[in-house]
Amino acid sequence: MLKTVKLRAGYGKVMILQGVDFHIGKKEIISIIGRNGVGKSTLMKTLIGEVPVSSGSIEFAGKDCTKLKAYERAQLGMGYIPQGHGVFPLLTVEENLLVGQCINGNKQTTKKHMELVYDYFPRLKERRTQRAGTMSGGERAMLSIARILIGEPSLILFDEPSEGVQPNIVELIGEIILKINADLGVTILLVEQNIGLVQQVSEKAYVIDKGLIAHELDKAMINDNETTKRLLAV
Amino acid sequence: MDLYSSIFNFMYLFIDSFGFLIISALGLAIIFGMMGIINLAHGEYIMLGAYITTLTAAAGMPFIIALLCGSLGVGLFGGIVDRLIIRHLYKRPLDSVVASWGVSLIMSQGMLVLMGPSIPGLSTPMGSINVGQFDYSVYRIFLGFLAIFIMIVLYVLFKKTKFGLHSRATMQNAVIARNLGINSDRMYCMTYILGSVLAGLAGALYAPTLSIVPTMGSNFMMLSFVTVVVGGADPMTGTLLSGGLLSLFNGGLSMIFGTLMGRLGLLVVAILFIRVLPEGFSGLVERQTLRVNRKKQEAISNGESN
Secondary structure, eight states, X not given: OEEEEEEEEEETTEEEEEEEEEEEOTTOEEEEEOSTTXXXXXXXXXXXXXXXXXXXXXXXXXXXXXXXXXXXXXXXXXXXXXXXXXXXXXXXXXXXXXHGGGGGGOOSSHHHHHHHHHHHOHHHHHTTTSBGGGSOHHHHHHHHHHHHHHTOOSEEEEEOTTTTOOHHHHHHHHHHHHHHHHHHOOEXXXXXXXXXXXXXXXXXXXXXXXXEEEEEEEHHHHHOHHHHHHHHOO | OOHHHHHHHHHHHHHHHHHHHHHHHHHHHHHHXXXXXXXXXXXXXXXXXXXXXXXXXHTTOOHHHHHHHHHHHHHHHHHHHHHHTGGGGTTOHHHHHHHHHHHHHHHHHHHHHHHOSOBOOOOOTTOEEEETTEEEEHHHHHHHHHHHHHHHHHHHHHHHSHHHHHHHHHHHOHHHHHHTTOOHHHHHHHHHHHHHHHHHHHHHHHGGGSOBOTTTHHHHHHHHHHHHHHHOSXXXXXXXXXXXXXXXXXXXXXXXXXXXXXXXXXXXXXXXHHHHOTXXXXXXXXXXXXXXXXXXXXXXXXXXXX
């Protein structure tokens, strides 16, 4: 589904990613964990195309997309949910959702998907004419997920969905991640600080350190609090 | 002057000023509001629109065709300028100011070299009506109403079409918009062309009422800038409200003290307004709507918890 080879990327002359090699198979849920400032968000931004690749390659859905622009990658079916949810504050909930239909180049099935996401998130249906800027953190998180789902992505890149969201909503986000993975067969890559959420959803996790993949953890290791504490402790 | 004719006089001055401010500011407002780019060549785009329209009409075309040529011609020109220059400066608003100023100098001097200091103008269509002791141009009243019509068309374009949705999304957050699959560069280019078409249309519509000289853009430039500054970032509500407010003062003062005081009053009002509300009308409106929405939401959740 997604594969990077010796990926180096960063801002100007400062390389944050120093040669990241990893891959995700179809329908997997994989988490990327690590301490602050080791390049987790940069990796996500590089995958969607906001941070330029200086060497190495990114392959997505069988295509080399190292040189593609962000909107072209999105149209291939990559759905990126940025840190802080990134809703458009002055657009209504419904308008926010409609923007998502550009992903995957899918223009016909919007109505069906609209009903699907309102099914998942009944709250958004109640609020559909309300401006997104007036909603709570949890509702924005829901909206950012729903907006991606409208576009029928094959891969979702989650950058810290738990940020600014109360604990019970974090758990709900976890349930939703599992549900969309099971129902729709969407592959999910999650960058997260909240280890509870990582344990709740992921089958496999990569630990990133100093711009490199330092460890690969299986389900048992993720659930072992001693291991994760050791790897993430400062 | 009896009451009836002075009311008419005020209405005329208001509508005339309103039409002028709105029509000349819209192109600037859209480019500024959507892209954050201050197009200092706006006045010269209007000038170019007036020249193309006048020359096409002088060549024997009906005015309405000349009008289309004027607006679309400037749109085409704007598209070329965008691809050659502005596109490289999307993320550098200050540099784009300098670059577009350069474009404006080239255009006004180029026109002087090309066509000389002036060309014969067109006669104002639609004639005039007499109310009280004055004659009023029907065409200028028509332009006031046309301004409202143009606003409605733009409102529909921005609120009801996919282009509008994508451009509003891009305006609010270009990075998120392109991460969601919107080609933000193309949105910018199309927005710039739309702004240029509107500038060309302004020139075309006012061509029959002004003398056609290469420096005519500066007439429009100052007033459209004031309108946009008072209006703020939202090209629709901002321009409409600011055009209305400024014309109210411009019209009133022009009627009592003459054109010069009208113009001065407009500037004083603009300065005072910006002192009190630096974000212009749209900042005010935006805050109010979000506040009202939030109250509504609180009311709903209070209702739920009870």
